[in-house]
Amino acid sequence: MAETVSPIDLTAGSTAELDLPRVKEALARDGYAYVRPVPEGFDYVGQLSRLGAPIPQFDGVVVREVRPESSVDNSVYSASNTRELMPHTEWFEYPGNPPRYVALWCVRQTEGPGGETTLADAYEFVDRLAPDERRRLEASVYPWTPSAVLQRLGIRFEADHPLLEPVGDELIVRFPCDDRCDSFDALMDGYLARGRQFFQDHEIAVRIEERALLVWDNWRMMHARHAFTDRVRHLRRVLLAEHV
Numbered sequence: 001m002a003e004t005v006s007p008i009d010l011t012a013g014s015t016a017e018l019d020l021p022r023v024k025e026a027l028a029r030d031g032y033a034y035v036r037p038v039p040e041g042f043d044y045v046g047q048l049s050r051l052g053a054p055i056p057q058f059d060g061v062v063v064r065e066v067r068p069e070s071s072v073d074n075s076v077y078s079a080s081n082t083r084e085l086m087p088h089t090e091w092f093e094y095p096g097n098p099p100r101y102v103a104l105w106c107v108r109q110t111e112g113p114g115g116e117t118t119l120a121d122a123y124e125f126v127d128r129l130a131p132d133e134r135r136r137l138e139a140s141v142y143p144w145t146p147s148a149v150l151q152r153l154g155i156r157f158e159a160d161h162p163l164l165e166p167v168g169d170e171l172i173v174r175f176p177c178d179d180r181c182d183s184f185d186a187l188m189d190g191y192l193a194r195g196r197q198f199f200q201d202h203e204i205a206v207r208i209e210e211r212a213l214l215v216w217d218n219w220r221m222m223h224a225r226h227a228f229t230d231r232v233r234h235l236r237r238v239l240l241a242e243h244v
Protein backbone atom coordinates (compact mmCIF):
# COMPACT_ATOMS: atom_id res chain seq x y z
CA MET A 1 0.00 0.00 0.00
CA ALA A 2 1.44 3.34 -1.01
CA GLU A 3 2.23 5.92 1.62
CA THR A 4 0.37 9.19 1.07
CA VAL A 5 1.99 12.59 1.07
CA SER A 6 1.08 15.71 3.00
CA PRO A 7 1.35 18.90 0.97
CA ILE A 8 3.58 21.71 2.09
CA ASP A 9 2.87 25.35 1.48
CA LEU A 10 5.88 26.40 -0.56
CA THR A 11 4.40 29.55 -1.97
CA ALA A 12 5.47 32.81 -0.44
CA GLY A 13 2.24 34.13 1.03
CA SER A 14 0.10 36.21 -1.28
CA THR A 15 2.91 37.11 -3.68
CA ALA A 16 1.95 34.21 -6.01
CA GLU A 17 5.60 33.23 -6.14
CA LEU A 18 7.11 29.85 -5.45
CA ASP A 19 9.29 29.87 -2.37
CA LEU A 20 12.19 28.67 -4.51
CA PRO A 21 14.80 28.04 -1.78
CA ARG A 22 12.34 25.82 0.08
CA VAL A 23 11.26 24.03 -3.09
CA LYS A 24 14.92 23.31 -3.87
CA GLU A 25 15.48 22.17 -0.30
CA ALA A 26 12.56 19.71 -0.57
CA LEU A 27 13.82 18.47 -3.96
CA ALA A 28 17.32 17.89 -2.57
CA ARG A 29 16.01 16.19 0.57
CA ASP A 30 13.06 14.14 -0.70
CA GLY A 31 13.44 14.21 -4.49
CA TYR A 32 10.06 15.96 -4.88
CA ALA A 33 7.98 18.87 -3.62
CA TYR A 34 4.21 18.93 -3.35
CA VAL A 35 3.00 22.49 -3.15
CA ARG A 36 -0.47 23.35 -1.94
CA PRO A 37 -2.37 25.59 -1.94
CA VAL A 38 -1.23 27.40 -5.03
CA PRO A 39 -2.58 30.98 -5.12
CA GLU A 40 -5.39 31.98 -7.47
CA GLY A 41 -4.09 32.97 -10.89
CA PHE A 42 -0.73 31.25 -10.30
CA ASP A 43 1.61 31.48 -13.29
CA TYR A 44 2.77 27.86 -13.34
CA VAL A 45 5.10 28.13 -16.32
CA GLY A 46 6.56 31.48 -15.27
CA GLN A 47 7.22 30.29 -11.73
CA LEU A 48 8.57 26.89 -12.77
CA SER A 49 10.91 28.64 -15.20
CA ARG A 50 12.72 29.98 -12.14
CA LEU A 51 13.61 26.37 -11.31
CA GLY A 52 14.58 25.28 -14.83
CA ALA A 53 14.15 26.11 -18.50
CA PRO A 54 10.96 24.59 -19.96
CA ILE A 55 11.68 21.98 -22.64
CA PRO A 56 9.26 21.69 -25.58
CA GLN A 57 7.55 18.30 -25.54
CA PHE A 58 7.42 15.82 -28.41
CA ASP A 59 4.85 17.91 -30.30
CA GLY A 60 6.59 21.22 -29.61
CA VAL A 61 4.27 22.50 -26.88
CA VAL A 62 5.64 23.55 -23.49
CA VAL A 63 2.55 22.56 -21.52
CA ARG A 64 1.24 19.09 -22.21
CA GLU A 65 -2.40 18.30 -21.50
CA VAL A 66 -2.53 14.98 -19.62
CA ARG A 67 -6.01 13.56 -19.93
CA PRO A 68 -7.74 10.62 -21.58
CA GLU A 69 -7.92 11.07 -25.34
CA SER A 70 -10.59 9.20 -27.29
CA SER A 71 -7.96 8.20 -29.89
CA VAL A 72 -5.75 6.43 -27.28
CA ASP A 73 -7.34 3.31 -25.81
CA ASN A 74 -5.95 1.28 -22.93
CA SER A 75 -4.32 -1.31 -25.18
CA VAL A 76 -1.31 0.99 -25.57
CA TYR A 77 1.08 2.42 -23.05
CA SER A 78 0.31 6.14 -22.74
CA ALA A 79 -0.46 8.91 -20.27
CA SER A 80 -3.37 9.79 -22.57
CA ASN A 81 -5.63 6.96 -21.38
CA THR A 82 -6.79 5.66 -17.98
CA ARG A 83 -4.65 2.58 -17.42
CA GLU A 84 -2.04 2.03 -14.75
CA LEU A 85 1.41 3.27 -15.73
CA MET A 86 4.42 1.24 -14.68
CA PRO A 87 7.35 2.87 -12.85
CA HIS A 88 9.62 4.83 -15.18
CA THR A 89 11.69 7.93 -15.52
CA GLU A 90 10.58 10.53 -18.04
CA TRP A 91 12.27 10.64 -21.44
CA PHE A 92 14.58 7.71 -20.64
CA GLU A 93 14.52 6.90 -24.36
CA TYR A 94 15.04 10.38 -25.85
CA PRO A 95 18.35 11.66 -27.22
CA GLY A 96 20.45 13.69 -24.77
CA ASN A 97 19.95 14.08 -21.05
CA PRO A 98 16.42 13.63 -19.70
CA PRO A 99 14.64 16.68 -18.22
CA ARG A 100 15.96 17.38 -14.73
CA TYR A 101 12.50 18.12 -13.35
CA VAL A 102 8.95 17.10 -14.18
CA ALA A 103 6.06 19.23 -12.91
CA LEU A 104 2.39 18.25 -12.86
CA TRP A 105 -0.57 20.28 -11.77
CA CYS A 106 -4.25 19.63 -11.76
CA VAL A 107 -7.00 21.25 -13.80
CA ARG A 108 -9.57 18.70 -12.65
CA GLN A 109 -9.13 15.67 -10.45
CA THR A 110 -11.05 12.44 -10.86
CA GLU A 111 -13.98 12.06 -8.49
CA GLY A 112 -13.65 8.29 -8.56
CA PRO A 113 -10.92 6.08 -7.10
CA GLY A 114 -7.37 5.94 -8.47
CA GLY A 115 -5.40 8.40 -10.57
CA GLU A 116 -2.69 9.00 -7.97
CA THR A 117 0.80 9.87 -9.17
CA THR A 118 3.30 7.63 -7.40
CA LEU A 119 6.99 8.19 -6.75
CA ALA A 120 9.96 6.28 -5.35
CA ASP A 121 13.61 7.21 -4.88
CA ALA A 122 15.71 5.41 -7.50
CA TYR A 123 18.96 6.61 -5.86
CA GLU A 124 18.00 4.55 -2.84
CA PHE A 125 17.35 1.60 -5.15
CA VAL A 126 20.69 2.05 -6.96
CA ASP A 127 22.53 2.23 -3.62
CA ARG A 128 21.36 -1.33 -2.96
CA LEU A 129 22.88 -2.72 -6.16
CA ALA A 130 26.09 -4.72 -5.93
CA PRO A 131 29.13 -2.65 -7.08
CA ASP A 132 29.78 -4.99 -10.00
CA GLU A 133 26.17 -4.77 -11.22
CA ARG A 134 26.24 -1.02 -10.97
CA ARG A 135 29.43 -0.88 -13.02
CA ARG A 136 27.87 -3.05 -15.70
CA LEU A 137 24.71 -0.90 -15.76
CA GLU A 138 26.90 2.17 -16.34
CA ALA A 139 28.90 0.43 -19.09
CA SER A 140 26.10 -1.29 -21.05
CA VAL A 141 24.65 0.99 -23.70
CA TYR A 142 21.22 0.15 -25.15
CA PRO A 143 19.47 1.46 -28.27
CA TRP A 144 16.15 3.29 -27.74
CA THR A 145 13.32 4.34 -30.04
CA PRO A 146 9.98 6.17 -29.50
CA SER A 147 6.96 4.39 -28.05
CA ALA A 148 4.39 2.81 -30.38
CA VAL A 149 2.02 5.76 -29.76
CA LEU A 150 4.66 8.34 -30.67
CA GLN A 151 5.71 6.38 -33.74
CA ARG A 152 2.09 6.41 -34.83
CA LEU A 153 2.26 10.22 -34.62
CA GLY A 154 5.31 10.24 -36.88
CA ILE A 155 7.91 10.84 -34.15
CA ARG A 156 11.22 9.22 -35.12
CA PHE A 157 14.54 9.12 -33.28
CA GLU A 158 17.22 6.71 -32.19
CA ALA A 159 19.29 7.14 -29.07
CA ASP A 160 21.93 5.09 -27.26
CA HIS A 161 22.06 5.29 -23.49
CA PRO A 162 23.13 3.26 -20.46
CA LEU A 163 20.58 2.78 -17.68
CA LEU A 164 22.87 4.49 -15.16
CA GLU A 165 24.87 7.49 -16.40
CA PRO A 166 27.16 9.50 -14.13
CA VAL A 167 27.20 13.19 -15.11
CA GLY A 168 29.80 15.14 -13.13
CA ASP A 169 29.05 14.45 -9.46
CA GLU A 170 25.51 13.36 -10.27
CA LEU A 171 23.77 10.33 -11.67
CA ILE A 172 21.07 10.01 -14.31
CA VAL A 173 18.89 6.99 -13.62
CA ARG A 174 16.94 5.74 -16.63
CA PHE A 175 14.14 3.37 -15.86
CA PRO A 176 12.15 2.13 -18.87
CA CYS A 177 8.55 1.05 -18.67
CA ASP A 178 7.68 -0.66 -21.91
CA ASP A 179 8.67 -1.53 -25.42
CA ARG A 180 11.01 1.22 -26.42
CA CYS A 181 14.10 -0.99 -26.46
CA ASP A 182 14.38 -4.26 -28.33
CA SER A 183 17.66 -5.29 -26.72
CA PHE A 184 16.49 -6.44 -23.32
CA ASP A 185 19.05 -8.75 -21.75
CA ALA A 186 19.53 -10.48 -18.40
CA LEU A 187 21.21 -7.38 -16.92
CA MET A 188 18.29 -5.12 -17.83
CA ASP A 189 15.71 -7.73 -16.89
CA GLY A 190 17.20 -8.06 -13.39
CA TYR A 191 17.40 -4.27 -12.98
CA LEU A 192 13.76 -3.86 -14.06
CA ALA A 193 12.44 -6.69 -11.88
CA ARG A 194 14.18 -5.46 -8.73
CA GLY A 195 13.44 -1.82 -9.49
CA ARG A 196 9.74 -2.57 -9.88
CA GLN A 197 9.74 -4.52 -6.63
CA PHE A 198 11.54 -1.63 -4.91
CA PHE A 199 8.95 0.76 -6.29
CA GLN A 200 6.09 -1.38 -5.06
CA ASP A 201 7.63 -1.55 -1.57
CA HIS A 202 8.52 2.15 -1.31
CA GLU A 203 6.12 4.17 -3.46
CA ILE A 204 4.45 7.25 -2.11
CA ALA A 205 1.13 8.28 -3.67
CA VAL A 206 0.08 11.84 -4.45
CA ARG A 207 -3.43 12.57 -5.53
CA ILE A 208 -2.66 15.91 -7.09
CA GLU A 209 -5.46 18.23 -6.10
CA GLU A 210 -6.74 21.28 -7.86
CA ARG A 211 -4.59 24.33 -7.07
CA ALA A 212 -1.63 22.13 -6.22
CA LEU A 213 1.70 21.45 -7.90
CA LEU A 214 3.90 18.36 -7.79
CA VAL A 215 7.47 18.66 -9.02
CA TRP A 216 10.17 16.01 -8.83
CA ASP A 217 13.80 15.38 -9.74
CA ASN A 218 13.53 13.17 -12.81
CA TRP A 219 17.18 12.04 -12.69
CA ARG A 220 16.51 10.61 -9.26
CA MET A 221 12.86 9.60 -8.91
CA MET A 222 10.85 6.88 -10.64
CA HIS A 223 7.19 7.71 -11.14
CA ALA A 224 4.03 5.85 -12.12
CA ARG A 225 0.26 6.24 -12.05
CA HIS A 226 -2.60 4.31 -10.56
CA ALA A 227 -5.38 3.42 -12.99
CA PHE A 228 -8.61 5.41 -12.80
CA THR A 229 -12.07 5.28 -14.36
CA ASP A 230 -13.47 8.83 -14.22
CA ARG A 231 -12.38 10.33 -17.54
CA VAL A 232 -12.64 13.96 -16.40
CA ARG A 233 -9.17 13.73 -14.81
CA HIS A 234 -7.06 16.49 -16.36
CA LEU A 235 -3.50 17.38 -15.41
CA ARG A 236 -0.92 19.58 -17.08
CA ARG A 237 2.75 18.74 -17.41
CA VAL A 238 5.91 20.76 -17.92
CA LEU A 239 9.45 19.38 -18.37
CA LEU A 240 12.36 21.46 -17.13
CA ALA A 241 16.08 21.44 -17.88
CA GLU A 242 18.27 22.41 -14.97
CA HIS A 243 19.60 25.98 -14.99
CA VAL A 244 23.39 25.91 -15.28
Ligand SMILES: [Fe+2]
Nearest residue numbers: 088089090223
Ligand atom coordinates in the same frame (compact mmCIF):
# COMPACT_ATOMS: atom_id res chain seq x y z
FE1 LIG B 1 5.79 9.71 -17.14
